[in-house]
Amino acid sequence: DTAVSQTPKYLVTQMGNDKSIKCEQNLGHDTMYWYKQDSKKFLKIMFSYNNKELIINETVPNRFSPKSPDKAHLNLHINSLELGDSAVYFCASSRQIASPTYEQYFGPGTRLTVT
């Protein structure tokens, strides 16, 4: 059983388009995250939701908008895609953010290529 799943795994699109990446976790976790991994493998937090409430919103362009319809889902919508948005996007989840065990479970990633 997949713990954290993302769709699609690969996404190729043209500049200016709008696209969404979906994430679902079946671990019963309260907190979900979106990370961006660049070509040098650097992982950077973008957003975090705890019980459907936005708690982390790093400095990302407002073209990126997370949406959490329920605790098990955190989708990422990107408007007006730019070349620099090309990266691998990872969804992750963890127990309550204040939990002493802070292990985050990552999804398989979505490789976004903007042409």
Next chain:
Amino acid sequence: GESVGLHLPTLSVQEGDNSIINCAYSNSASDYFIWYKQESGKGPQFIIDIRSNMDKRQGQRVTVLLNKTVKHLSLQIAATQPGDSAVYFCAERPSSGYALNFGKGTSLLVTP
């Protein structure tokens, strides 16, 4: 600003040898540290964690050492196997925040 970094970007070891991957952090307020392993084409996978009130923690074939005096974290892998070949990340969380800050990653290559 505060950062988490790794001393070596790549590490090549022979199968059966022990591996040591090092990580320096600069935020003295960090209270929680994690090591992740990322295989090609996959998401990061939890290996081991340690809280700031400890200086050593052992798992299966892995040991994490924390030296708060010099703000240094290391991951030791015993009897390294080809399946250990991956990129390894350390991450830290400040006691006042929620986000994990990841280091740049070390690529471990295990040769037969």
